[in-house]
Structure formats: structure tokens, C-alpha cells
Amino acid sequence: MTISRREMTLLFIMALVAVFLGTGIARADEQTAKKKYPIPGHGVLELNVPASWKAKIHTPQENMPSTIIFSPPTGNDFQVTMMVLLGKKEEPNFNGPEKVKTLLEKEGQKLLPRIVETKIDLHEIKGGDRTG
Numbered sequence: 001m002t003i004s005r006r007e008m009t010l011l012f013i014m015a016l017v018a019v020f021l022g023t024g025i026a027r028a029d030e031q032t033a034k035k036k037y038p039i040p041g042h043g044v045l046e047l048n049v050p051a052s053w054k055a056k057i058h059t060p061q062e063n064m065p066s067t068i069i070f071s072p073p074t075g076n077d078f079q080v081t082m083m084v085l086l087g088k089k090e091e092p093n094f095n096g097p098e099k100v101k102t103l104l105e106k107e108g109q110k111l112l113p114r115i116v117e118t119k120i121d122l123h124e125i126k127g128g129d130r131t132g
Contacts, residue, residue: 030050030051030052031050031051031052032048032049032050032051033048033049033050033051034046034047034048035047035048035049035055037055037057037066037068038057039066039084039086040059040066042086045068045084047068049070052072052073053070053071053072053073054070054071054072054073055068055069055070055071056068056069056071057069065083065084065085065086066083066084067081067082067083067084068081068082068084069081069082070082097131101122104120104122105120105122108120108122
């Protein structure tokens with residue numbers, strides 16, 4: 001089962017970029033590849049990511065969101081954690097910009113005591129017809 005573009009929009013993914021360590025995570029000229037990540041009970045998520053990145057999918061428990069953890073091909077210079085959250089039909093605006101921003105700020109504040117960064121600095125990311 002593959003999630004359609006419409007379903008992805010309605011059930012869209014909130015990416016919680018929990019940790020960006022190091023600099024130069026992805027060079028602008030690095031080759032990218034469309035990779036597929038199975039989301040149990042929901043289909044497959046396709047992402048265009050740097051071809052060299054490794055990815056692990058972690059699903060902690062049934063009915064808990066899957067997490068995709070990206071890292072460099074070697075070493076541990078960075079880690080990007082993306083949690084896949086799916087909306088409920090009765091919550092049509094769960095992935096609206098304000099709700100996403102509020103959730104990211106709240107979760108980021110919880111991380112601050114355990115990370116190198118001293119503040120949460122959110123930036124909107126645009127690509128094609130998508131915004132994150």
C-alpha cells in the first residue's frame with residue numbers, strides 16, 4: 001500500500017528535527033535519491049534525501065509513531081530524527097503551520113537541557129509545492 005499525495009497532504013508528516021549536530025550536514029552539490037520508508041499500518045513514505053545518508057526506522061510500540069533516524073555514511077557527525085505523525089479524521093488541521101510550529105517549539109524546549117544548542121531556532125523549508 002502506498003500513501004497517495006492527497007493522503008499525504010491530509011495525513012501529512014510532521015518532521016521533528018530533534019538534533020542537528022556538526023556543520024555541513026549535506027553539501028548543496030551532493031547527489032540525492034528518492035528512498036522509500038515503510039510506515040507500519042499506513043504504507044510507504046517516499047523522501048528525497050542525500051544518497052549517502054544511512055537511515056534506520058524505529059517503531060517503539062504498536063500505535064506509536066515511527067521514527068526515521070538519518071546519519072552520515074560513516075562516523076557520527078550528525079543525526080537527524082524525523083518522527084512520522086499521522087492526523088486523525090476529526091483533526092483536519094493537525095498539520096497546519098501554527099500547530100506544527102507550536103508542537104516543535106514545545107518539544108524543542110524539552111530537549112534544550114540535554115543538547116549543545118542554547119535556543120530553538122525554527123526555519124520554514126520550502127521545496128516544490130511543499131512547505132515544512
